[in-house]
Amino acid sequence: MIPLLFSCEHATCAVPEAWRDLFRGHEETVESPEGWEPGALNLAQGFAIKLRIPLAHGDVTRLLIDLDAAGEERWSRFSATLTDAQRTKLIERHETKHHDVLCARATELLRHVPAVVHLMVHTTPDDSGAVVLETSSPDTPAARWADTWAHLLRQNPEPLRVETRTATLPAPTASLRLFFGPAAYSALALRVSQSFFLEGRPWRWEKLKKHLADTLAATAKELTVSQESPSSPQY
Template identity: 50%
Template sequence: MTAFLISCDHATCAVPEAYREIFRGSEDIVTSTEGWEPGSLNLAQGFSMRFRTPLLHGDVTRLLIDFGKDGDERWSRFSLKLPETTRAKLVDRHERPYRTQMKDRIAEDLRRHESLVHVMIHTDPATDGLVMLETPPGAVLAEKFAAAWRTRLAAKDLDVRHVRDVVPGALGASLAAVYPAEQYAQIRLSVAQTFFLEGRPWRWETLKKLLLDSLEAVGKEATVA
């Protein structure tokens, strides 16, 4: 049986009170697509509800700390103003619990199930009406799921692409390196923000339902097989 894990790194543009001073005068940047990925949390919540699995998501703006990156790349031009000790606290309070929960969930799901599909959800401000499914190098199971998912989506005339052998970000790469590719299927789902912000070329709810229905159908096929 296949389990599903849903995660969303850039779910919010929230800034805890203790860090608001470094963004004073730049609040519009924080709430822009530079600070978060509009629609990503809404979509991730839909997947979580459909597959009856807890959702793991970032709880602060990526301009404070980017959960998908490592080292100095985690810090924006704003958070670099913070003392190193303060940034270390951000890691301890926000990044480390997020990553620990994710690893614990993966380990537990793989213990209880034959395989796990991890959908990492993003929305993209740079594309228009496009849905992307990206899989890491050597990701045997992920490629199989993504290919079947793409086939179902394309059959509905959605502009969808499956790109193989994409080197993931730091978080994705660290997970892909630990868990066996024949059991752990990591798929990065990236949806154009035009769907969520402008309702084009499809209404958001219509797109969301198709994404959920099609992945559920793929999961059922895999279970039967």
């Protein structure tokens, strides 16, 4: 079994009917990269299909509630005006629901594998043409996945800017790590420049998506086999 958990928090710029007045006159902002991450859901769905792993994703614009944040940082300049009751309703309907899905899937995976790696798929509003893999520490299973995946991504005749780095990951990953423990849960954030999706540069989007999915599958095959080997360290 592949020990991966997939999520895409900023998948859409959708605004439920009940909240449309909040953004009236600001529709272009909602549809811009400020309201979602263009290409992220398309990429995450490609991974889910390739590896046959369920995908958990956000279902509203992050300008309504940001599933990658906690506390006051959840709220944008638009949703900051909501009442406590309205905020509680949004948290229950979107954030808690998303968190519960991730917890349930991680729990199921941990019945079969010693550790789960949570892959969060993002695109970034820049034209750097970079593919970035972020983990919270170099001493986690997620970091091992990032290093192996980055190595495979670089094995291509056409240059691709691939970076691995340690960073502070989104707040919700901290609660999952606390719930399952750092030995059983670690997170990996993939951040892909939106220039691939919006402008087809420096690579065409479909070409990049295929390369990312193929190399992720190869990473899963390599690390899953080594994890199952009696001589390999267990996490």
